Amino acid sequence: MHRQVKAIIENIEKVMIGKRDVAELSVVALLSGGHVLLEDVPGVGKTMMVKALAKSVSAEFKRIQFTPDLLPSDVIGVSIYNPKTLQFEFRPGPIIGNIILADEINRTSPKTQSALLESMEEASVTIEGETLQIKKPFFVMATQNPIEYEGTYPLPEAQLDRFLLKIKMGYPSAQDEVEVLRRAANSEPIVNLSPVISLEELLELQEEVRSVYIEDSIKSYIVQLARATRNVSEVYLGVSPRASIALMKAAQAYAKMQDRDYVKPDDVQYLAPFVFGHRIILKPEARYEGVTTEDIVNRIINKSVIPIKRYAEQ
Secondary structure (H helix, E strand, O other), X not given: OOHHHHHHHHHHOOOOOOOHHHHHHHHHHHHHOOOEEEEOOOOOOHHHHHHHHHHHOOOOEEEEEOOOOXXXXXXXXXXXXXXXXXXXXXXXXXXXXXXEEEEOHHHOOHHHHOHXXXXXXXXXXXXXXXXXXXXXXXXXXXXXXXXXXXXXXXXXXXXXXXXXXXXXXXXXXXXXXXXHHHHHHHOOHHHHOOOOOOHHHHHHHHHHHHOOEOOHHHHHHHHHHHHHHHHOOOEEEOOOHHHHHHHHHHHHHHHHHOOOXXXXXXXXXXXXXXXXXXXXXXXXXXXXXXXXXXXXXXXXXXXXXXXXXHHHHO
C-alpha cells in the first residue's frame, strides 16, 4: 500500500476498531474528489470515522447537524447588514470547509438537502447571484440512519447521485467490541489523534490519482457493467454515465492506494457495488421479494466478460 495512504488508514484504526474496509473506501473517495454516504444504525461510529479522517489529514472539519427546521442559509451562509460599514457582509456557513460531516442528512427537508447539490458537484456556493468557490480539498461525508423513518425525508435520486460511494458500517465483532470498551475506559482516543500528512500532501495525492493509467479495455468494461444495470428485469432505472465516470475515478484512486500506476479489472469489480448500488432504482415487486441493488450488481459482475487478455500477455 502507498506509504502516505497506509499512514492515514493506520491512524484511523487507532480510533475505529475493525473497520479497515470502511476506512479504505473513505480514503478512496477522498483521493478521487468524491463524497461518501454512510448508512447504518446509530452508535456504530459513523461520526467518529469522519472526525478521525479529518484529523489524519490536517483538514478543517465542519459539522452540520441536519434537523427538520434547518434552512438552506444555515448550510451555505447568509449576508448580514453591517451598520458600521453600511454594507452587507457574507457570513459563510459550515459548508465552507475541507471535510464536512452532514450528520443525519435525511432528517432535513428536501429544500435544505438541495443546498448541498451545488457544493458537492462544483465545490462552490451561490449567494444572492454571486458564486463563491470552496477551497480544496473539499469532501462531504453524510450519515443517515435507515431505521428512523418518522420525520425523515428520503434522499432524491439527484442527491444520491452526488455521492461517489455508499458504505455501510456494520456492527463490530465481539473481539473488536471488547477492544472498543478497553480503549474507551481509559480515554477518548479521538482527542489524542494527530495528523499524519498535511493538506498540501493530500492535494498532491489527489493530483497523482488523476494520472493513474486506465486502459481503454477497462473503460469499456466499466461501460459494460453500467449498461447491464439498465437491462435487468428487476430494475426500474439503471445507472447513468455519471456513475461510469465515478467508478473510473474510484478505481484510479484505489489503484493509487495499492501503490500502482494502472487500474486492474479487480479494482473495478471490488468498487462497483459501492458506486452503483445506491444509484439503481428497483421495481416495487423486486423490493418486496427482498432483492437488493448489491445483489443486482454482483450478479452483473459474475456474468460479465473480464478484459484479461492484455494482462495475460504482459
